[in-house]
Amino acid sequence: MHQSYGQPSPQPPPLGQSAPIECSYPADAGTALRLSRAAELARWRSPKTWASLAAFPLIVVVPRIIQTITRSSLSNPGLSGIIGSYFAVFAFALIVGALVTAVRLMRPNPQVTEYAAAGIRMRVRYDLHSMEVALATGTTTVIYHQIEDLAVIGGAVFIRPRTGSGFALPRELVPAPALALIRDGRRPGRGPTGNPEVGGTHGAPPTPNPFAGPHPHDNSFESANQVPEGKVSFVPRERGGWQRQFRAWLWPATAVVITSVVGAGALIGLRSADRVDTDGYLGTTPDTRGYGVVDNLCATLDFAAMASAGFKAQDNGPKASAYTVNRHPALDTADCLQEFVKAENQARGRLTISVYVHKQSNPIPAFRAGLETAGQQPALGGSTPEIEEVAGLGDIAYLVYEAKGLKTTLRVRDGWFVYDASWQAWGTAGPGGLSRNDQRKVLTDIATEALPRLRQ
Known part of the structure; x- marks a missing residue:
């Protein structure tokens, strides 16, 4: 029909x-x-x-x-x-x-x-x-x-x-x-x-x-x-x-609202988790890990790595060796400046090491900012700095190569403790001074010996 x-x-x-x-x-x-x-x-x-x-x-x-x-x-x-x-x-x-x-x-x-x-x-x-x-x-x-x-x-x-x-x-x-x-x-x-x-x-x-x-x-x-x-x-x-x-109209509108809320909630939650995962980015409780400063940082450091590379510490001259220390309820600092010379070819360089124990303000955001901006602008000699990660030192560590190999800086952060070491060469660089590999080895070896000694 x-x-x-x-x-x-x-x-x-x-x-x-x-x-x-x-x-x-x-x-x-x-x-x-x-x-x-x-x-x-x-x-x-x-x-x-x-x-x-x-x-x-x-x-x-x-x-x-x-x-x-x-x-x-x-x-x-x-x-x-x-x-x-x-x-x-x-x-x-x-x-x-x-x-x-x-x-x-x-x-x-x-x-x-x-x-x-x-x-x-x-x-x-x-x-x-x-x-x-x-x-x-x-x-x-x-x-x-x-x-x-x-x-x-x-x-x-x-x-x-x-x-x-x-x-x-x-x-x-x-x-x-x-x-x-x-x-x-x-x-x-x-x-x-x-x-x-x-x-x-x-x-x-x-x-x-x-x-x-x-x-x-x-x-x-x-x-x-x-x-x-x-x-x-x-x-x-x-x-x-x-x-x-x-x-x-109800079900597509509901789908849009639910998905937006879930996405926003997930984004907020993951952002919070991300900051926790990056060693307390928003932390307010001091995390000094037992580090402290000493009266004479140069005397505490071990420069055997420089001797292995053929360099000898200079002990005369107004700027051959110097150290400072400052203590404050918010921040303790210590510095060491030591010049070295290589008898073989008179290649010279200066090793500068500074340590910072932050006791009130969180240094992690500033440390990250330094890392993320280190390679943005040309430095000494007009060359663009190169960044290299270093494993096994603190929470995070990296090297910055500048001035066509004449300057190298090692930065280490362990909790709220920061360690900076830089090698500035003049005279003969490369094979006659410290090559890039030698600079990496010298700076990381000195830091490896120094960090345990600075724990109190």
């Missing part, structure tokens, strides 16, 4: 004894915009949309991931910083996507207008296992169990098959009996070989419609399969139009 819907009727359309159901609807001036809005909102239901939103920030943070892997980890925030950046970009992409959707909701989609412009008639025929959609752009047959997404959005129904693009139809073209037929066909086990015939007798009793309320008919069925042969029931009464539109 053929049933036709789409024409105005004062009563809800009845569900007949069997398929097919044929519907026809002439589009009016607002149909294209209505269907365009439904199709646009349905994008947020697609896994592809969320996969794209998730992939975009991943592409953005790839350079940072590579930097973390290949570059020194001294100034990089590590995994937690990468995750925090990911969520920040994801939240940005989500907001941009929501704004783009809002703009698209204001105007009809040209592809939808091709088949839903005012005056164009649309037809759909619902059979037992498939639907034939005849539009101005062509005729398509969609099998029910191959429909991936089915959503009633405002005054439209959005259908997305597993293959091909989704499309929106006016609600008038998809009456409740046809919608029930589609939903039955999408259930697991239903299909061309497993869907029971509509109009057949079924053992399960009909399910009362909780939304219909008192009704003059004794029979009310929620699905096409529940209509026994020879019986006709009114379609369950649907919610009002404003309720359908509210529900259509």
